[in-house]
Each structure stands twice: as structure tokens, then as C-alpha cells.
Amino acid sequence: MKVAIVGYGTIGKRVADAVSRQDDMTLVGIYKVTPDYEAVAAAQKGYRVFAPREKADAFKKIGVEVEGDLNDLASRADVIVDATPDGVGAQNKELYVKLGKNAIFQGGEEADVAEVSFNALGNYEKALGKRYIRVVSCNTTSITRVLSSLLLNGYKIRRARVFITRRGADPKEHKKGPINDVVPNPATVPSHHGPDVQTVLEGIDIVTLAVAVPVTIMHMHMAYIELDEAPSKDAVMEALATTPRILLFETKKGYSSLAQIIEWARDIGRPRGDVWEVSVLQDSVTVRGNELYLMYGVHQEAVVVPENIDAIRAMYRLADKWSSIEKTDKSLGIVT
Ligand code: NAD
Structure with a gap:
């Protein structure tokens, strides 16, 4: 499954790393709006960086080559994990819908941004086959x-x-x-x-x-x-x-x-x-x-990361609940 990360902050960068560790997912790139140290670190990790067109030069000045804009990144993905600040995900959804792309949203969005609010232990099965899922806060x-x-x-x-x-x-x-x-x-x-x-x-x-x-x-x-x-x-x-x-x-x-x-x-x-x-x-x-x-x-920065991975698996019916939880946990090094 090709995964794009839109919003590369506290949650987005951790989900990007977690996606990179999965053998049934590929990270196609990350979208960032600010040319800063986080963009440099992403590029150093080998992640493809996407940004607003008008900021491409500013990214270049800090040594980060921009591969395209949000539209380009979303077009290359099967599913977008949107980890933008509260409320931005709902605005971005318009584009995802227009492009026919599935999306995972975060807990800062209202529940109605998605078809289901998700927690792997709580309701994995309810997210099976859904196109829009919100991982709760x-x-x-x-x-x-x-x-x-x-x-x-x-x-x-x-x-x-x-x-x-x-x-x-x-x-x-x-x-x-x-x-x-x-x-x-x-x-x-x-x-x-x-x-x-x-x-x-x-x-x-x-x-x-x-x-x-x-x-x-x-x-x-x-x-x-x-x-x-x-x-x-x-x-x-x-x-x-x-x-x-x-x-x-x-x-x-x-x-x-x-x-x-x-x-x-x-x-x-x-x-x-x-x-x-x-x-x-x-x-x-x-x-x-x-x-x-x-x-x-x-640990607010980390606790939702495995849930984002399981939400992708549920969305595409890649695994049942317990297999997905086990696979995610093993890949991250979560203690069981
Ligand atoms: P953050 O501010 O650390 O990161 C958001 C990133 O999105 C930043 O890099 C910002 O520059 C970027 N951004 C801003 N506007 C954008 C736009 N229009 N398009 C693309 N990117 C844009 O935020 P965060 O803490 O990672 O929170 C992201 C989501 O995760 C929110 O819904 C939040 O409620 C939720 N969440 C946060 C935490 C937490 O404790 N930090 C925990 C669980 C869930």
C-alpha cells in the first residue's frame, strides 16, 4: 500500500517512520509547509519531500529538493495519513475526495470528517473497508x-x-x-x-x-x-x-x-x-x-502511532485485528 504523510509534525513524522518499517506499506513521501530542520531531517532519512510550489526555493536554500506539491504527492498515494493541525485535515479532505484517495485523519478533527473513529483494540472491525478513518486523540x-x-x-x-x-x-x-x-x-x-x-x-x-x-x-x-x-x-x-x-x-x-x-x-x-x-x-x-x-x-507524541498503521490495514483489509496489532507491535518494538 502506498502511503503519503501530509503534515510532518509531532505525529506525522512518527507515523512516517512507522510506515517505513512495515513490509506491506511503502512511504511515497511527506508534505511539509515549513522549510525547517524537520524537512532537512526528513530528506536525510531519504524521504521524498513535497511542499507548496511557492516555497520550493526556500526549501532548496536549506538543501531540500522538493518533488512536487500536495496534489502531486496525494496523486502518487493509495492512502494519505493527514496529520495536519486541528481542522486542516477537514479542509484537505476536499482534495483527497476529488482525487479519489482514501485518508486517515487524526483526533484533532471533528468525528464527522471520517466514516469511523478508530482504535485498534476498541473497534478494528468497524473500520474494515472504510475509505475515511479518524484515529482518535x-x-x-x-x-x-x-x-x-x-x-x-x-x-x-x-x-x-x-x-x-x-x-x-x-x-x-x-x-x-x-x-x-x-x-x-x-x-x-x-x-x-x-x-x-x-x-x-x-x-x-x-x-x-x-x-x-x-x-x-x-x-x-x-x-x-x-x-x-x-x-x-x-x-x-x-x-x-x-x-x-x-x-x-x-x-x-x-x-x-x-x-x-x-x-x-x-x-x-x-x-x-x-x-x-x-x-x-x-x-x-x-x-x-x-x-x-x-x-x-x-505519551501524547507516540501513543497514536501504532493505531495509524492498524487503521491503514483495516481500511484495505490487509489483516485481521489481532494479526495487525501483532505485526505493528513487532515492527515498532512495542513490548507485549
Ligand atoms: P504539529 O503542529 O506538530 O504538526 C502539524 C504539521 O502540519 C506541522 O509540521 C505544520 O507545519 C503542518 N501544517 C500546517 N498547516 C498545514 C497544511 N495546510 N498542510 C499541510 N501541513 C500543514 O501537530 P501534531 O501535534 O502532530 O498534531 C497533528 C494532529 O494529530 C492533530 O489533529 C492533533 O490533534 C493530533 N494529535 C496530536 C497529538 C499531540 O499530542 N501532539 C496527539 C495525538 C493526536
Whole structure:
């Protein structure tokens, strides 16, 4: 499958690298609007760079040869992964439709940009054969993985309440804040994350609240989940531990904060120190009757990357759910 990446920022560059690692996909190029260090790095990796025609000279000045514009790139691809800023994907969709191309959008777009909102564990089958798929946001992806882990292990969820501490900005975003504040983000309840989870796990009773804090490394979720039955803590641990893309981190091994989880990823040589898995703080997993409590970290830059790969496979029916998840995880080095 020939894949183009439009929007080569935090998410786009990671998805480009992930596509390059698949034996059933080829990266035909990336589209970038700014002639900067990221464009240089893409060219150094051997990626074909596409940009607006009027900027070709500016790209050339920093040593990047532009192979064509958005239209040229989209025409060469079977499917476009659009990872542009919130709302731009919906505008680009017009072109993709005109060219008869399939597209994957990201969580910053409204749900109606696509035929289905996607999470591999949550609803892979619903995306089979679809031409337009939206991979939900990092927060929604992570909540959906945790809830899916329980559902797939036979638990019935009465209600989920998730309190989200959002990172204020990604590490490279030097102009974003807050730098000394805690900002309700949004101030209203529920935050958009709960309804977004419902676009994947229909009918689930979920309410989310969110604040942004002066941190760039990860989001932290504090979750309260009420089940139909009283599970044993061991059984819940087992469910989480055996679910792909969820990892447990124990305090006794030195993981007492999210920074240490990122450090682990850097120590083991992961690209960019990425943590593709939902990072559950094992000591937080607590069962009281039918109430389950847990805290987990969400590496916002990385967590949706494997979902983009699986969304492409579902779109073209290249593999069934579990084969795709396994193939993606093996190719990236995701710990299972
Ligand atoms: P980003 O700002 O890091 O990257 C977007 C890239 O698109 C930039 O390189 C920008 O120059 C480029 N761009 C801007 N306008 C464009 C246009 N008209 N055509 C082509 N490219 C254009 O953004 P991001 O954080 O990678 O977010 C991309 C999408 O992924 C958004 O929908 C976002 O909500 C979603 N998402 C972001 C995160 C995160 O934490 N960063 C996590 C999950 C999902």
C-alpha cells in the first residue's frame, strides 16, 4: 500500500517512520509547509519531500529538493495519513475526495470528517473497508485501550470517570503554555474526551474532566471505573498486563514518576524516547468491591502511532485485528 504523510509534525513524522518499517506499506513521501530542520531531517532519512510550489526555493536554500506539491504527492498515494493541525485535515479532505484517495485523519478533527473513529483494540472491525478513518486523540486512545482491556476480558463497565492532567505543550512547542498555572482545559464538564471515547466504544457511560499543567513529557490520567462485579486485583492486573499496548510500571523498580518512564524509553534506545504503550502505574491499581482505580501516563507524541498503521490495514483489509496489532507491535518494538 502506498502511503503519503501530509503534515510532518509531532505525529506525522512518527507515523512516517512507522510506515517505513512495515513490509506491506511503502512511504511515497511527506508534505511539509515549513522549510525547517524537520524537512532537512526528513530528506536525510531519504524521504521524498513535497511542499507548496511557492516555497520550493526556500526549501532548496536549506538543501531540500522538493518533488512536487500536495496534489502531486496525494496523486502518487493509495492512502494519505493527514496529520495536519486541528481542522486542516477537514479542509484537505476536499482534495483527497476529488482525487479519489482514501485518508486517515487524526483526533484533532471533528468525528464527522471520517466514516469511523478508530482504535485498534476498541473497534478494528468497524473500520474494515472504510475509505475515511479518524484515529482518535492520544487521551481518547488511552482511555479506550484501558476500557477495552476490561471489556475484552469479560468485565461489564457500569461507568467510567477519568480525570485528565494534560501536558501543556509538546516538548518542541516553545511558544505554548501554561508555564506557571493549572488551567481547566476545557472548563466545562465533561471534557470532549468522554464523548470522543463514545465514538469508539458506543454506549459506554463515561465522564471526563481535564486540566492542563506546565509539563511537556506526558499526560496523566486518574481513572475510576465501576464494574458490574467485584473483580480480584490479580485478575485486573492480569487483564492489563496481557493487553497489547498497555504496560505496567512498578515503584519498586524505580518507576515513581512519568519522567522515569520516559527515561526508560530513552535508555532502551527507543526512537525519540517514544512510549507507544499506555503506561499504567502498577501500584495505583486498586480494587474496592466493584470499584477499580488506576493512574496511567500517556505519551501524547507516540501513543497514536501504532493505531495509524492498524487503521491503514483495516481500511484495505490487509489483516485481521489481532494479526495487525501483532505485526505493528513487532515492527515498532512495542513490548507485549
Ligand atoms: P504539529 O503542529 O506538530 O504538526 C502539524 C504539521 O502540519 C506541522 O509540521 C505544520 O507545519 C503542518 N501544517 C500546517 N498547516 C498545514 C497544511 N495546510 N498542510 C499541510 N501541513 C500543514 O501537530 P501534531 O501535534 O502532530 O498534531 C497533528 C494532529 O494529530 C492533530 O489533529 C492533533 O490533534 C493530533 N494529535 C496530536 C497529538 C499531540 O499530542 N501532539 C496527539 C495525538 C493526536
